[in-house]
Amino acid sequence: MLKKERHQFIMDKFKDADKVNTIDLALELEISEDTIRRDFNELHNKGLIEKVYGGAFLVKDKSRNVFDISIFNEDKKIIVGQKALSFLSEGQVIIMTGGTTNLSFCKLIPIDFAATIYTYSLPIAMQLSQHPNIELIFIGGKLQKNAMVTVGIDVVQVLSKIKADVCFIGVSSLDVNQGLTEMGYEVSIVKKEMINASDKVIVLATSDKINRKMPHKVCGLDKIDAIVTELSPGSPRIKNFADAGARLF
Incomplete structure (x- = not known):
């Protein structure tokens, strides 16, 4: 074409x-x-x-400024975020990936919540900077301008030294057989390191990301502790994940 x-x-x-x-x-x-x-x-x-x-x-x-991000399917992402709040505990060390589902989740975190949060996402860092009790660490590196996240060896090196309680990971695609996959190679490498650095991995995904595959594999379902969607855990649309043993919320 x-x-x-x-x-x-x-x-x-x-x-x-x-x-x-x-x-x-x-x-x-x-x-x-x-x-x-x-x-x-x-x-x-x-x-x-x-x-x-x-x-x-x-x-x-048209958005008013660079940080006034329009969120597609925001109503569904708010439902995901509300469910994900149950995985938060005071004092946690948290890794937060990018994406508008995670951004919607961050907007719902109570203003007085206390934790240490690492992120490579500029929009999420800006959102979390409003929380006085969150120790926020932005992981610097090469900025991938379209997604406003940092990638590269500098990011990987920082992540390799972190021991986090939980990683809230946004996804481009999730499939029963292929697991979590990404379109971009550099982002897939960073997400692998985030998973390796975390005791628990919580996937936040709206249903349009389910049963899809991208070129670069991040991890299989065995590395994921919970999958949070806007759907009921008993929904036929995600029954194949339940049959595979995934914990659905």
Whole structure:
């Protein structure tokens, strides 16, 4: 497909959806995320779309500033976040990955909650900076600008020295057989190290991330202690995970 045809295809997607997701579009067109981002950049520069975390909106949905992040399916992510609160305990050492599901979760954490939280996500660090009793450690490294997370050897080295009680991990895709997978290799490496550094791993995922696979494997279901979705644990849509022995919330 020629670039001009791709641009028209992208604009046509807005007829049926409020947001066009970078990963979904790359998979649908069978091209790289980098190509989609370049297309988004060109359409953004023409004033046709507004780039946001993980995708793009039409200009009418333009955000007020870089940290005013539009959250797709926010109602579902709030339900996930409310369930995930039960895994918090005062004084924990926590690793928090990026993603808008985790960002929605962070917005629900009580303002007086006390813990030590490591994150490589700039938006989540900004959100948690409002909590006076959280000792916040932002893990520096090479900034992956589209996702606003840091990656690279510096991040891996810091994580290798951490011993965390729990990791709240956002996902791009989760499959019964393949487990947790990611589109980007560098992010998959960082998430592997986060899992290795944590006593407990809690996956936060809306149902649109379930039963999907990406190129780079992070871990199997055996490394995951709980999967939190907006669905009822008895939902037929996640029955295959229950049958595989996963703990669902």
